[in-house]
Amino acid sequence: MTTERNGKILVIGAVGQVGRSLTRELRARVGADRVVAAGRATEPPAELRAAGPFEKLDATDKAALDRVIRRHAIGTIYHLAAVLSADGEKDPVRAWTINVESLRNVLDLAVAHSLAGVFWPSSIAAFGPTTPRENTPQRTVLEPTTLYGVTKVLGENLCHYYFKRHGLDVRSLRYPGLLTYETYSGGGTSDYSVEMFIEALRHGRYTCFVRPDTTMPLMYIDDAVRATIELMQAPAQRISIRTSYNLTALSFSAAELAAEVARRVPGFVCDYQPNFRQAIADSWPRTIDDSAARQDWGWQPRVDLAMLCDTMLRGVADMAAKGVRL
Numbered sequence: 001m002t003t004e005r006n007g008k009i010l011v012i013g014a015v016g017q018v019g020r021s022l023t024r025e026l027r028a029r030v031g032a033d034r035v036v037a038a039g040r041a042t043e044p045p046a047e048l049r050a051a052g053p054f055e056k057l058d059a060t061d062k063a064a065l066d067r068v069i070r071r072h073a074i075g076t077i078y079h080l081a082a083v084l085s086a087d088g089e090k091d092p093v094r095a096w097t098i099n100v101e102s103l104r105n106v107l108d109l110a111v112a113h114s115l116a117g118v119f120w121p122s123s124i125a126a127f128g129p130t131t132p133r134e135n136t137p138q139r140t141v142l143e144p145t146t147l148y149g150v151t152k153v154l155g156e157n158l159c160h161y162y163f164k165r166h167g168l169d170v171r172s173l174r175y176p177g178l179l180t181y182e183t184y185s186g187g188g189t190s191d192y193s194v195e196m197f198i199e200a201l202r203h204g205r206y207t208c209f210v211r212p213d214t215t216m217p218l219m220y221i222d223d224a225v226r227a228t229i230e231l232m233q234a235p236a237q238r239i240s241i242r243t244s245y246n247l248t249a250l251s252f253s254a255a256e257l258a259a260e261v262a263r264r265v266p267g268f269v270c271d272y273q274p275n276f277r278q279a280i281a282d283s284w285p286r287t288i289d290d291s292a293a294r295q296d297w298g299w300q301p302r303v304d305l306a307m308l309c310d311t312m313l314r315g316v317a318d319m320a321a322k323g324v325r326l
């Protein structure tokens with residue numbers, strides 16, 4: 001799929017964790033005027049407003065989404081809007097509406113307008129306690145224990161259905177836990193990995209909501225954005241997975257991350273008080289087999305644990321110096 005020749009790009013959820021970084025990278029690659037950022041925020045970040053077109057959009061409103069597609073001659077959609085795992089347990093009705101109904105709207109309109117393609121992210125939350133936790137296969141048991149995970153399994157199958165039924169070129173990645181210092185809204189089970197850096201610099205201490213031995217697949221945002229774009233640029237004949245590709249870069253425990261932070265922040269102390277998110281983390285894989293992504297379209301991660309820690313601490317410090325409170 002070559003988005004440069006298939007109309008403009010719409011990024012739904014552009015204000016979020018992945019959306020902001022993805023929008024910036026897409027604009028750098030194809031031109032700011034060819035990437036329309038969209039989100040529910042009335043006042044989007046200045047970066048999104050100044051660098052290119054922005055639409056206030058609720059993707060659960062199908063008519064509004066249709067108008068945006070028509071107004072900007074959209075050819076490709078990156079649909080990132082979602083309610084994450086922990087927040088989904090607090091408000092399951094909202095999670096279902098945003099995670100499922102908005103995806104169906106995007107897929108329906110992509111077919112109606114003969115769009116070049118759609119990207120939609122799944123998650124390791126699609127797995128569950130009956131899934132093999134070590135070297136989790138591409139094709140395996142999907143019995144999640146959170147509504148967020150349920151919506152991801154449903155979404156994967158919906159994407160597969162629209163490809164088989166309508167020929168829609170829809171592609172997906174099962175994102176691991178993602179780390180970035182630019183946007184942090186909470187509501188996810190892997191959030192401890194971001195909070196630890198923030199609290200280390202702010203207070204020199206962090207109380208972690210999972211056990212020290214808790215290990216899950218994690219990835220720095222730059223790798224996730226690059227993987228997303230590489231997947232979308234791959235020739236269609238190279239795409240063998242039409243549900244969602246396994247994707248991974250790193251797997252480390254909370255204690256291992258705390259040790260790396262302590263090496264860089266003298267005196268840092270991490271305490272552990274597991275809460276309800278521990279059970280969610282325990283239902284997710286520890287390591288992932290993403291060989292299908294590597295074989296089909298050449299996926300290779302670039303950011304290791306040392307680079308991740310250095311980048312996160314430097315970025316959090318820079319944001320604090322600018323007066324941005326995460």
